[in-house]
Amino acid sequence: MENCFHCGDECRTTVIEHHDKFFCCNGCKTVFDILNDNDLSYYYDLEQTPGTTPFFQEGKFDFLENEKITGQLLEFNEQGTQVVSLLIPTIHCSSCIWVLENLNKLNPAIKTSQVNFPKKTVRITFSSEELTLQNLVILLSKLGYEPYISLDDATKKNSKVDRSLIYKLGVAGFAFGNIMFLSFPEYFEVNEFWLDKFKPVFRWLMFGFALPVAFYSGRDYFVSAYKGLRSKILNIDVPIAIGISVLFIRSTIEIIFDLGTGFFDSMSGLVFFLLLGKFFQQKTYAFLSFERDYKSYFPIAVTRLLKNNASKTEEQAQVYELKKGDRLLIRNAELLPVDAILIKGNALIDYSFVTGEAEPITKQSGEHLFAGGRQQAGSIEVEVLKPVEQSYLTQLWSNEIFNKNNQSSFQSLTDSISRRFTLSLLLIAIIATTVWLFIDVSIALNVFTAVLIVACPCAIALAAPFTLGNLLRIFGRHKLYIKNSSVIEQMSHINMVVFDKTGTLTTSTKNTISYEGITLTKEEESLLTSTLRASNHPLSRSLYAILDKNNIQTLDDFKEDVGQGITGVINKQKIKVGSFNYVEKDAKIKNTQIQQRTAIHISKDNEYKGCYVFYNEYRDGVKDVFNSLSKTVNIVILSGDNEGEKEHLKTILPKHATLLFNQKPEDKLNYIKQQQQNGKTVLMIGDGLNDAGALAQSNVGISISENVNIFSPACDGILDASKFKDITSFLSLSRKGVTIIKYAFIFSLVYNLIGLGFAVTGHLKPVVAAILMPLSSISIVVFTTIATYFTGKKLNHKSNVS
Amino acid sequence: MNIIYMLLAISVIVALVFFTVFIFSVKNGQYDDMYTPSVRMLFEDELVKEKSDKQKNKSIKKPIIFKEQLK
Numbered sequence: 029m030e031n032c033f034h035c036g037d038e039c040r041t042t043v044i045e046h047h048d049k050f051f052c053c054n055g056c057k058t059v060f061d062i063l064n065d066n067d068l069s070y071y072y073d074l075e076q077t078p079g080t081t082p083f084f085q086e087g088k089f090d091f092l093e094n095e096k097i098t099g100q101l102l103e104f105n106e107q108g109t110q111v112v113s114l115l116i117p118t119i120h121c122s123s124c125i126w127v128l129e130n131l132n133k134l135n136p137a138i139k140t141s142q143v144n145f146p147k148k149t150v151r152i153t154f155s156s157e158e159l160t161l162q163n164l165v166i167l168l169s170k171l172g173y174e175p176y177i178s179l180d181d182a183t184k185k186n187s188k189v190d191r192s193l194i195y196k197l198g199v200a201g202f203a204f205g206n207i208m209f210l211s212f213p214e215y216f217e218v219n220e221f222w223l224d225k226f227k228p229v230f231r232w233l234m235f236g237f238a239l240p241v242a243f244y245s246g247r248d249y250f251v252s253a254y255k256g257l258r259s260k261i262l263n264i265d266v267p268i269a270i271g272i273s274v275l276f277i278r279s280t281i282e283i284i285f286d287l288g289t290g291f292f293d294s295m296s297g298l299v300f301f302l303l304l305g306k307f308f309q310q311k312t313y314a315f316l317s318f319e320r321d322y323k324s325y326f327p328i329a330v331t332r333l334l335k336n337n338a339s340k341t342e343e344q345a346q347v348y349e350l351k352k353g354d355r356l357l358i359r360n361a362e363l364l365p366v367d368a369i370l371i372k373g374n375a376l377i378d379y380s381f382v383t384g385e386a387e388p389i390t391k392q393s394g395e396h397l398f399a400g401g402r403q404q405a406g407s408i409e410v411e412v413l414k415p416v417e418q419s420y421l422t423q424l425w426s427n428e429i430f431n432k433n434n435q436s437s438f439q440s441l442t443d444s445i446s447r448r449f450t451l452s453l454l455l456i457a458i459i460a461t462t463v464w465l466f467i468d469v470s471i472a473l474n475v476f477t478a479v480l481i482v483a484c485p486c487a488i489a490l491a492a493p494f495t496l497g498n499l500l501r502i503f504g505r506h507k508l509y510i511k512n513s514s515v516i517e518q519m520s521h522i523n524m525v526v527f528d529k530t531g532t533l534t535t536s537t538k539n540t541i542s543y544e545g546i547t548l549t550k551e552e553e554s555l556l557t558s559t560l561r562a563s564n565h566p567l568s569r570s571l572y573a574i575l576d577k578n579n580i581q582t583l584d585d586f587k588e589d590v591g592q593g594i595t596g597v598i599n600k601q602k603i604k605v606g607s608f609n610y611v612e613k614d615a616k617i618k619n620t621q622i623q624q625r626t627a628i629h630i631s632k633d634n635e636y637k638g639c640y641v642f643y644n645e646y647r648d649g650v651k652d653v654f655n656s657l658s659k660t661v662n663i664v665i666l667s668g669d670n671e672g673e674k675e676h677l678k679t680i681l682p683k684h685a686t687l688l689f690n691q692k693p694e695d696k697l698n699y700i701k702q703q704q705q706n707g708k709t710v711l712m713i714g715d716g717l718n719d720a721g722a723l724a725q726s727n728v729g730i731s732i733s734e735n736v737n738i739f740s741p742a743c744d745g746i747l748d749a750s751k752f753k754d755i756t757s758f759l760s761l762s763r764k765g766v767t768i769i770k771y772a773f774i775f776s777l778v779y780n781l782i783g784l785g786f787a788v789t790g791h792l793k794p795v796v797a798a799i800l801m802p803l804s805s806i807s808i809v810v811f812t813t814i815a816t817y818f819t820g821k822k823l824n825h826k827s828n829v830s
Numbered sequence: 831m832n833i834i835y836m837l838l839a840i841s842v843i844v845a846l847v848f849f850t851v852f853i854f855s856v857k858n859g860q861y862d863d864m865y866t867p868s869v870r871m872l873f874e875d876e877l878v879k880e881k882s883d884k885q886k887n888k889s890i891k892k893p894i895i896f897k898e899q900l901k
Contacts, residue, residue, distance in 0.1 A: 122869045129870065145866040194856050202849045206842070222831050233838065 034060050035172075036077030055082040059171050063127065066134050071127045078123030080172035089169070089177075091329030091344040092162035100328075101161065101181055103151075109139075110156045114175035116168065119148045128173060135159055135167065179347055179365070179416075180324035197307055200245040200300040203237040207293045208798075210234050214289045215795045231283045231290070238292040242276045246299045264446035264489050267453060271484025272299065278477045291481060294797045298486050301805045305493035309513040311500045318511040318743055322400070322422050322717055326365045331357040333409065347416050354412040358403045366412050367419040368397050373408035377401035390592075400717060440517055441766060442492045445773055446485065453483045460788045471790045478792040482783035487776030487804040491769050492517070495812040499765045502820035507748035508730070508758055515744045518728050519762035521709045525657055525755075526700060526722065528714035529667035529677075532732050535645050535749070541574055545630075545638010552632055554581060555603045559596030562586050567628055568594070568605070571640055593629075604631045611636065643676070649753030651680045656756040658682035662708070666691045666699060668718050697721035713755070717741055757823050768815045772808050779804035 031038055033049040034056035044051040047064070051057040059079055063071050071078060092098055104111035119128070125143045128150045132138045137158035142151045150173075154164060165175055210230050213223050246269075253269035256262065272295060279290025332345035333355040342357065347365045350356070355371065358364055364377070375391035379401045388404050391397060397410060399419035416422060457479040464472040496513035503510055510516060527533055548556065558581045560572040585597035593606010604611045611629040627639040657663055663685040665677065671689045681687070688699070700710050700722050712719065712726035715733065720741040723729030731743040732752065747755070783800050786792045855861070 122872075125866060125869050126873050129873075143866055143870075144863045145869065146863060191856055194861075195853060198849065198852055198856070202845065206845055222834075225831075226834060229835070229838065233842070 032056050032077065032079075032081075033072070034077065034079035035081045036079075037081070053081060055172070058082070062134065062171065068127060068130060068133060071123050074126055075121045075123040078121050080118045080120075082170055082172040082174070089162055089165050090331070091327075092160070092165060094329060094344040094346070097329055097344070097346055098161045101177065105156075108155050108157055109153065110161070111151065111153050112161060112164075113149050113151045114165070114168070114177070115147075115149050116173045116175050117148060118173055119143065119145065119150070124173070127171070131167075135164075138164070177328055178324045179322075179326040179328050181328060193303065193307055193310070196245040196248075197300070197303045199240050200296055200303055203241045203245075204293070204296040204300045207234045207237050207296050210237075211289055211293050211794070211798075215798070228286075234290070234292045235280065235283055238276065238279070238296060241296045241299050242272060245303060246272045249299075249302070261443065262447040262450045263443045264485060267446060267450045267483070267485050268298075268302065268489060270480055271486075274477050274480040275484075278481070289794050291794050291797055293794065294481070294801050297798070297802055298484060301486055301802065302489055305490040305497075309493035309497035309500070311497065311504060311510075311513075313504065313509050318746070322720075325363075325400070325717060326416070327363055330362070330365060331359070333357055350412050350415055352412055352414065356410050356412060357407060358410060359407045360403060360405065362403055364397055364399055364401050364403065364410065365419075366399050366416050367414040368399075368410035368412050370395050370397055371409045371411050374405055375403060375408050376405040378404050440492065440514060441769055442488065445488065449485060449488065453480070456483070456784065456788070464790065468790075475787060475790050478787035478790070479784060481797060482787045482792060482800065483780050484801075485776070485780070486801060487779055487808040488773055490805055490808050491772035491776060491812060494809050495765050495768050495772065495816055498813055498816035499761065499820070502761070502816065502823065503745075503758060506754060506758075506823055507751045508745060508754075509747075510745040511743075515728055516762045516765055518709070518744075519711065519759060520766040522661060522711040522728065522759060524662040524664065524703060524708040525711045525713065526664045526666055526696075526703075526726065528696075528712075528716070528719050528722075529665055529673070530669050531715040532713055532719075533646055533650055533665070535647055535734070541571060541640050541642055543638060543640050545636075548630075548637060551601075552603070552637070555596065555598055555601060555632070556605065556630065558583055558598060559586065559594055559603055559605055562596070563588060563594045563605075567642065570642070571628055602633055604634075605629070608639075646680070647749065647752045653753055653755055654680060654682055654685070657759075658685070660759075661711075662686070664688070664699075664703075666696045666722070668692070668696075693718045693721050697725045700725045711759075713747070714741075714743075754823070761819060761823055764819045765816065768812060768819070771815070772812050775811060776804060776808055779807075 031050070032052035034051055037052050044054065044057050046057050046060070049060070051060065056079060059082060060072075063069055092101075099105065102110050102112050116128075119125070125145055128143050129141050131141045131152065135158075137155045139153040139155065141153070143149070144151070152164065165177075168175055210233055213230070214227070249265045249269045249272060252263065252265040256266055275291045275295040275298070279292050279295065282288045282290040326347060329344045329346050330350070331342050332350070334341045334343055345354070350366055356364075356366075356368065370391050370393045372393060375395075375397060376388045377391060377397060378388040379398070389401075396413070399416065399422065414420075457476055460479055461472050461476040464475045493513065496516050499516050500510050500513050503516070553575070557572060557575045560568045560575070562583060563569075563572075581598050583596045583598055584600075585595075587595040589595075589606070589610065593604060593610035595602065595604050597603075605628055608627075608629045611631040627641045629639040630637045654663060663682065665681070665685065665687050667673075667687075667689050668691050669689060674687060674689065677687060688695075691699070696719065700712060703710055704725075704727070710726040710728075712722045712729045713732055714723055714729070715731055719729075719731070723731060723741060723743045728745070729743040730745040730747050731741055732747045732749055734749045779800065783792075783797075783804075786796055786800075
């Protein structure tokens with residue numbers, strides 16, 4: 029078996045030999061030719077088989093003829109110069125970068141192109157006078173780099189990247205270094221003439237550096253502490269804000285009255301380390317988005333039919349412009365963006381992503397079609413019932429859950445610790461001060477501030493960011509991409525896991541097919557395959573894919589009754605393939621079991637033979653996942669599909685699991701809400717748009733995806749489908765992460781006690797504070813990093829074994 | 831020893847210059863994509879080599895536009 033020189037796939041049915049190389053299809057060969065003819069064959073030297081098979085659909089990008097739409101897509105549009113940024117999910121290697129950045133060799137109208145690999149975008153400057161955007165997109169698609177253009181692109185506001193944390197970190201680090209440097213002479217307390225003379229200059233310089241640290245870099249802590257106090261929560265930022273302000277005020281007073289150097293070095297160091305922790309716990313996956321809604325799934329435009337005096341014309345209309353009563357033309361494999369009535373043609377709509385129903389549904393003209401379905405058989409004509417924002421599906425997004433910030437309700441471990449910590453800290457400070465008031469009044473205030481300074485919970489505040497940040501990266505390496513670190517902490521509290529069925533437990537790529545009935549002869553089998561070959565119905569395609577294709581004959585006659593079945597004739601032998609009612613004309617048996625199962629029935633010369641039954645194929649290790657999960661959590665399955673799979677599912681599920689079918693998107697959301705009111709912490713695992721509400725309502729919503737670059741609904745995390753079996757490990761790892769944080773708390777409390785020893789006795793010198801503070805922070809960072817590294821290794825080990 | 835005022839001033843100015851350079855580079859988005867430049871850097875040589883090869887038998891090629899070919 030040869031492998032394709034372009035895409036590396038095995039050449040199965042067709043092998044094309046060309047230039048001493050093998051290609052699996054014409055598409056791959058064409059790309060090779062284009063690149064070879066234009067001296068771009070370096071593409072193949074850079075990486076082995078770097079290509080992607082181009083799938084090009086005629087007319088898919090016709091909407092780019094509409095200038096309004098192209099205007100929205102272009103970033104810059106002046107005569108002769110256009111700039112566009114396109115998302116290309118297939119970008120995956122350095123060859124991709126190379127060829128996309130050398131597009132100007134293919135067409136001189138392209139001036140420059142620049143790839144952003146992590147984001148999988150290419151930014152192209154071109155001249156639309158010589159090359160329209162449509163042709164540019166077609167060129168890219170022909171090369172196997174088809175841009176993903178969705179409704180979201182039309183509404184995109186130029187979202188500004190928030191870089192303030194980096195600036196704050198930069199300011200703090202800059203000031204920290206300089207203040208350390210300036211306070212060096214005083215650390216050694218050398219009583220030297222010149223040093224004494226220049227002391228005030230050094231000190232005021234330090235003060236100057238400390239100003240932006242306290243008022244710019246540290247601002248967030250004050251804001252957050254204020255917010256916390258106002259809602260009567262003693263969060264971790266309260267003692268930090270106290271620490272920063274005490275450090276700053278005491279140091280300023282010391283400098284003004286020439287009492288000492290102050291603690292500006294400790295203060296800027298503290299802020300620097302805290303911000304570093306904040307920075308570290310952010311791990312962004314540039315190529316993923318956790319905030320997507322239906323807009324990134326829907327197309328940007330559809331074909332609208334205009335009636336002018338009996339002559340029909342087509343135009344590309346923006347989805348937002350569609351009104352009630354408009355006529356639309358939906359081609360094969362196109363998505364219906366509005367609720368509509370079917371007017372003409374045979375609709376076979378795949379709703380699996382929208383409702384969770386596994387099989388495409390046949391609709392007759394006059395029936396309602398809901399937005400979000402994908403047409404599977406030929407073109408249809410529909411009339412718009414409701415515009416896109418008011419459609420049945422998009423209504424889900426008006427649910428309050430999508431506007432609520434549910435992070436606020438979650439109290440993190442750090443915050444709950446900080447309550448006790450702050451109270452005891454204040455208590456110690458007050459007691460120590462009162463004691464010193466009796467011994468030595470002059471030192472009492474010193475002690476009070478020293479306690480507040482040294483106990484500033486830098487190490488505690490760092491424990492969670494570093495542990496969770498590390499786990500975030502470990503999860504990311506194992507293809508569970510988490511939105512932010514607080515999600516991991518929530519994951520450790522999970523006691524109920526809710527699964528969607530279609531697309532989550534089952535794979536979308538494969539179907540298990542089994543035959544029931546009278547065994548077919550060789551002749552009949554070849555008749556069947558020859559007939560199936562001519563059909564475009566998804567079930568026929570998947571059945572055709574598994575059958576033996578040795579004796580394919582030309583059909584004498586072929587008839588397709590869309591939505592019913594197909595008839596093929598060879599040598600006067602007639603075979604009928606399709607639904608039960610189509611195959612068996614006088615069907616008396618209206619067996620419900622036959623109705624609910626997905627099957628292709630076959631009859632030859634009007635004699636019923638049997639049927640191929642399609643089973644949903646479950647992901648690898650579903651049973652293992654259920655078994656290991658059921659030890660610690662409740663398992664629930666909410667499916668939008670019918671009950672056809674119920675019996676089968678029951679066999680792989682643990683006994684006390686809950687199974688619910690025919691669940692609408694709102695039902696799923698409400699079910700989870702209800703469970704949460706009963707005190708459950710719910711992890712929802714889903715995949716489609718119909719799970720979007722449930723994913724948002726649940727404490728942690730993880731969407732599972734075969735290809736993480738393509739659409740997934742808004743969620744807290746995206747799990748690559750191949751890692752489905754690791755769900756249990758991820759949950760237990762997040763629990764271990766929380767344990768590590770607890771140990772780190774104990775660790776940092778020890779440091780605080782040592783520091784308090786100095787403070788309470790009135791011996792806290794700037795140099796001690798300057799050493800103790802970074803030392804405790806760094807040791808916490810080292811401890812959490814090592815601990816998470818070793819726990820993470822278990823995951824490595826486990827996935828290697830299984 | 832009064833020279834120390836000048837030295838301090840210089841050291842602070844130098845530090846500030848580097849700091850502003852850092853801020854501006856962040857602002858311009860230089861740190862947004864940390865991966866692609868590292869790959870792109872390695873292409874440069876190959877491109878030059880190919881260009882010189884090409885110069886010899888360079889013919890004016892028709893730009894590729896698929897739309898026209900399809901119709």
